[in-house]
Amino acid sequence: GxxxxxxxxxxxxxxxxxxxxxxxxxxxxxxxxxxxxxxxxxxxxxxxxxxxxxxxxxxxxxxxxxxxxxxxxxxxxxxxxxxxCPIVKEARGKAMALMGEGYEVIIVGDGGHPEVKGIVGCLEGRAKVVRGASEAKRMDLPPKVGVVAQTTESLDELAEVVSAVLPRVRELKVVNTICGAVIRRQQEVEKLAKECEVVVVVGGKNSANTRRLAGIASKFCPNVIHIEEPSELDKVRIPREVRCVGVSGGTSTPRESVDEVVWKLQRILKGV
CATH class of the missing domain: 3.40.50.11270 (Rossmann fold)
Structure with missing residues (x-):
């Protein structure tokens, strides 16, 4: 996209x-x-x-x-x-279909994000946005609820909201609208974080999916570095004795930026 x-x-x-x-x-x-x-x-x-x-x-x-x-x-x-993005359009279509079937729509995501604002707009404002399970637990819910997610949301967050809503409604329909590429990156960064001593995440500080990658990595690795561009590595100290550094990039990060970060890290670790 x-x-x-x-x-x-x-x-x-x-x-x-x-x-x-x-x-x-x-x-x-x-x-x-x-x-x-x-x-x-x-x-x-x-x-x-x-x-x-x-x-x-x-x-x-x-x-x-x-x-x-x-x-x-x-x-x-x-x-x-x-x-x-076609995947964002598909998420909108799923949300509109739920509303058409008589479900009150809950969107799991960031209410201030432009993607979520767009979905809410397509539903003429008739949708509730929740950031997580704690918010969902405080909501007044009708008997019939449909749930979609911001396309860059995490599966864990979606699952937690669904678990919070399910006991409180008579009918619940969940459509997983999270982007497949986002899910794969989240799974890959978790694997990197479990294997590496340092993880570098490359992408915009205002990018929801990039920040989420950094957050996931932080759960499994104590040394996570989020940078927007390769030049920021010049200000970061990575001990030469580190044997494994993982690198991941957000969906909005150009491939050449990730490649340059990998190149600079190789030189840093070699002491060049």
Missing amino acids: VERAVRMAKEAAERAKGKVYSYGQLVHNRLVVEHLRGLGIEPLEEISPDVPRRGDVLIIRAHGAPPEVFREMAGRGVEVVDTT
């Missing part, structure tokens, strides 16, 4: 005649956002009455956007390039 979004954004910038904006950061990775800004794509945290305007291009980020953004841009004559 991330590579697709970046490719579509670059193509839009190349053919655009007006100004090009992204609705928020296209992806939660500072290096990628700075690269796109260099191509003329400016992130907009909020849509103002005057920006974007007719003839401009608005790129919808990989996390998606609420329906009202699309409606407003159509009314202004702004070209919209929708780079919403």
Whole structure:
């Protein structure tokens, strides 16, 4: 989804005649956002009455956007390039289907995250967002509940919320909307953390899935280093006697950034 979004954004910038904006950061990775800004794509945290305007291009980020953004841009004559990740779109569709079947929808995730805001918007605000089991236990619940998850959520968090809700409702339908690639990375970083003395997680500090990788690694390894870019390793001291360093990257982290981190770590451990 991330590579697709970046490719579509670059193509839009190349053919655009007006100004090009992204609705928020296209992806939660500072290096990628700075690269796109260099191509003329400016992130907009909020849509103002005057920006974007007719003839401009608005790129919808990989996390998606609420329906009202699309409606407003159509009314202004702004070209919209929708780079919403297909897995995020699928999660929205599952949530809408649950609501259509008469379930009150609970979304497991971060209510402030753009992806979750987009899902809530598609449900016209008729959804509850919970961060974890403790919040779920305090909620007033109807007899019929449907549960989906932010696509970068952890399986453990989803399972804990489901366990908290199940005894309190008559009917519960759960749809696992967590991205398969995210699940695999979470499983891989857990394995690395159990085997290595140090784990380096590469990715944006504002990236939900990257922060979650660092959190998972911290459960099994006492030495977890979360960096946004390879140059940050220059400020980190890794003892030469360390025999195993694991490296993982978030879904929004460019492959070349991970490769450069691996290269720098090899030089550090060799004392070069």
